[in-house]
Amino acid sequence: MGGDGDLRPPRRLSLELAKRAAVFDPERLRQAARRLPPLTRKKTAKGFAEARALMLEAGVTLVFVPEIKDTRISGVSRHVNGTPMIAVTSRYRYCDALWFTVLHEVAHLLLHPKRATFIDFGGKASDDDAQETAANAFAADLLVPPATRPRLIAASSVAEVTELAEELRVDPGILAGQRAHLTGDWGGQLARLRRREDLAAALA
Numbered sequence: 001m002g003g004d005g006d007l008r009p010p011r012r013l014s015l016e017l018a019k020r021a022a023v024f025d026p027e028r029l030r031q032a033a034r035r036l037p038p039l040t041r042k043k044t045a046k047g048f049a050e051a052r053a054l055m056l057e058a059g060v061t062l063v064f065v066p067e068i069k070d071t072r073i074s075g076v077s078r079h080v081n082g083t084p085m086i087a088v089t090s091r092y093r094y095c096d097a098l099w100f101t102v103l104h105e106v107a108h109l110l111l112h113p114k115r116a117t118f119i120d121f122g123g124k125a126s127d128d129d130a131q132e133t134a135a136n137a138f139a140a141d142l143l144v145p146p147a148t149r150p151r152l153i154a155a156s157s158v159a160e161v162t163e164l165a166e167e168l169r170v171d172p173g174i175l176a177g178q179r180a181h182l183t184g185d186w187g188g189q190l191a192r193l194r195r196r197e198d199l200a201a202a203l204a
Helices: 011-020 026-035 037-041 044-057 095-111 130-143 146-154 158-168 172-183 189-193 199-203
Strands: 061-065 075-080 083-089 118-120
Touching (some): 011 044, 026 037, 026 044, 026 130, 037 044, 037 095, 037 130, 037 172, 044 095, 044 199, 075 095, 095 130, 130 172, 158 172, 158 189, 172 189
Parallel strands (some): 061 083
Antiparallel strands (some): 075 083
């Protein structure tokens, strides 16, 4: 959601990353975004570190901030001293939600005005919130190409989802989370594919 907010990573980390960031290049950011889904298959800390490196090459700093008490913020994109920054939090404990938030915020940097700050409260958007809807679609399309969605929706077993995940080169938990979003069914045997992790311990 657009608006103003205070989601600040440690100042020292922000300065260090900003010094290492290239000049912002939207095309390189698009290329980096396409390389993020396979990183979901790695251990979270390693995948996130590699994602940060890809973002820096595109001129974007990617940081993790522990969940802010009494808020529902899962991510934010903004420009800090002229450098685009994406910050994600441990609002949700599932790895698939973390990666979706990263791609959602990438979408804001690519699709929406430079002057805006976008704060994500869990990726939920109303039908008339065109910018949030567009960012959600961008993230979803990269993680689960539209042509594969009927197959994902029809999948009813761990084996079927795992097989599709191998073909798409994403973590099975990504597909389990996206299937749950598409069908409204968050339970059953597929729910266990969604990796739950102490993100603050892994990434802070």
